[in-house]
Amino acid sequence: MLLAVDLVILTLRGPSLHVLLIERGVEPHQGALALPGGFLRDLDEDILAAAQRELTEEAGLSEVPHLEPLGFYGEPGRDPRGRVVSAAYLAVAPRLPEPVAGTDAAEAWWRPVDDVLSARLHLAFDHRRMVAEGVERARVKLEHSALATAFCRETFTISELQQVYEAVWDVRLDPRNFYRKVQKAEGFIVPAGPMRRTENGRPARLFKAGPMQTLYPPMARSAQ
Amino acid sequence: MLLAVDLVILTLRGPSLHVLLIERGVEPHQGALALPGGFLRDLDEDILAAAQRELTEEAGLSEVPHLEPLGFYGEPGRDPRGRVVSAAYLAVAPRLPEPVAGTDAAEAWWRPVDDVLSARLHLAFDHRRMVAEGVERARVKLEHSALATAFCRETFTISELQQVYEAVWDVRLDPRNFYRKVQKAEGFIVPAGPMRRTENGRPARLFKAGPMQTLYPPMARSAQ
DNA sequence: GGAATAGTGTCTTTGAGACATTATATC
């Protein structure tokens, strides 16, 4: 039996949620889109270490964000090479650099998760299910944890933070109510210097991630 | 590398949450308490099927409830027999019968999860962590899903449903507010016949699980 | 000034929780 790792790396590009995909350079499913990942190099390799190694090798991403266990996928027949059990990891990151294809991967891109979930893009193995479960995990975590700041740069405006929620939840939020709500969550965000940034209109205050990882009150999603 | 399954089976006994434990009948950790589980019999065995087989073999439980993937545990060194990766499954069940010890298990019992989490009971391997993550998963799922009905018999009173929430969340709830709240969640519970049951005081209406798996409005836990 | 975004204030509706009250059973 073989143990593999697969990685669901989510980021924000423009207004929508994207996932890191590679074009497989080797069989099986050569030429198909897939999540980055691969077999453990040897039986003593730590699974988490293998995940980070694959991310560097296949997509040239060295500044790897925090990886969190997502699930395991072990149905017989999910891989034509025989019995393969995959450990899937999830990570969420601010605008990462363009990925670079590496060994075993002919190409690497950020692709909108919507294209994956709606099956406009077809993924090898059972990777579409992994993406779906990763996105759902992120949605839930946005409510009660400070995960949203992990999508942002070190400092960010409240409007940028709002865009994270809108992209991941795929909803529209009222900026004014969002402003109050996010400020009310104790320790979620803290002011970051007197500096300001500008794009269009009045400059906004900058904030950085606060000390609290658990939000109270939570950022509750309404009826969906 | 070896693949194992471990099972976190939760049930309600009296007023508190219990977990199914066995006394290991073989090395390593012979005589120690542990979760039911074991190695896949052969490389083509489905993981879920192996989980159900172990449950029957080690604890004599045939009416196995719905098993849901909880996580994977693969740190090198977690098992003295070498590189073992465990797939943990979670299940939640109404009053199950007393377990019966089987092969590989000298004994099997229901034990209060509090005794496990507080380390009054010591578990082999990293099984305490599995129990902790299973309980936390159940706590979260109680809020937004109809999981609570899985702890009950086919028909139940609202008071019995409340006891589920109180046991899993380890809180006291106001019966009157709980009554209204649970009724307001669309499709959570539906009346089950005109029958009534009695223990002490006015007989209560009977309900059964409704069609909705996702609760709206959710049964929000307050600040903790 | 006009356009655009940032930030504040206020009103209404809704749900959560405290708790009084009535209903129906056993003893």
Added chain:
DNA sequence: GATATAATGTCTCAAAGACACTATTCC
């Protein structure tokens, strides 16, 4: 009758959402 639990109603407070309004920048 007393007691216990079921079920309903009412009140208060707080959070959510709608939205008017002011503030500060660029053009």
